[in-house]
Amino acid sequence: MSNPSLHPSESLAVAGDAASTDRESRATRRKRETRAKLLEAALALMADKGMEGVTINEITEAADVGFGSFYNHFESKEAIYAALTEWVFEAFADRLDRLVRHLEDPAEVIAVCTRHTLLRARREPVWGRFLLREGFSTLA
Template identity: 70%
Template sequence: MPGTPNSRAPRQRTQKLPAQAQATEGRQPRGTRRKRETRTRLLDAALRLMAERGTDFVAINDITEAADVGFGSFYNHFESKEGIFAALVEWVFEEFADTLDHLASGLSDPAEVVAVSVRHTLMRARREPVWGQLLIREGFSVHALSWGLGQRLLRDSQRGISAKRFVAPDQFMCIVSVTGIIFAAIAAELHFAASVTPAIQRQKVSGLGEQNFAERAATVVLQALGLKLAEAERIAQLPLPTGKPGVKVYRAKPRVR
């Protein structure tokens, strides 16, 4: 995992403001812009530190040091470490869960919805390793199923079971299994993306590594939900929806198993 960033070094923001916020930011008073920038720096620092160390091993002064913000300024934005963590979860995970909902909004097959979500999650982890690290660290916490991603996984699995698309005699254990597969896949994705050792390079060449990794992970998740291998592979290989407003994605009806 990457080391803690230098507190004085400039860093790229992990998250970008929505387009509308970017358009209006320049018209806001200087004090408002500075307050927004400070809050973003604190969240960015908390994200990196908590992804590296875990929530329990990050103190408020660690966050303010990494963000290059005065200790007292922290309390202008958050009441406590738990407060910034809650904001971080909303900032990082809830926003992404909403994005997944938007991407899958035109799909009617629960299996496709799950496959799209798994593939986009793994691709996001590859693009933003710090995000992936935090998801792995906090994904097994007691809060995980109450987050946007956890709630949507529960919702989508319930829909699939109700539609008799998924077979899950024990829904809770099924969700536990699927969640474990996804987090393990993210860990492997990060490992392959970061490693340049000859052994890992040989695994990549042999097909054991990152080749079509997101699709392969989605296939295994669908199998865990009760789909046959051939059907799971077919769905995992479908083109990803664009998520453009007003564009509805039409698919062929699921095959009868």
């Protein structure tokens, strides 16, 4: 089950080329898929409630995985939060850097970044809510 709020090019799942995906074992694939489900569920829940308002049980229920599976991938709620903030802030910042690297006018850089951010938040509302909530949080 894939979360429609995630853009395929910026998925939380561990990326790999098609050849390596074909060669990965069933267990490795299932582990990667379970981790992605946990991250997607945590993103949706934390976008609405913040990290403090979400329990590990809620994350595993939303991801439709067993409670113990959480600890196969993350040592704590803070660890999954760190993975999410890294993805949302670092990966997105890298994307913006690639979009504007050829631009020299600072005003154009700001305009392109703002436009891209707003369009993505509109296209991916869960991502946008997480960005707004956590962008102003002391935890991020």
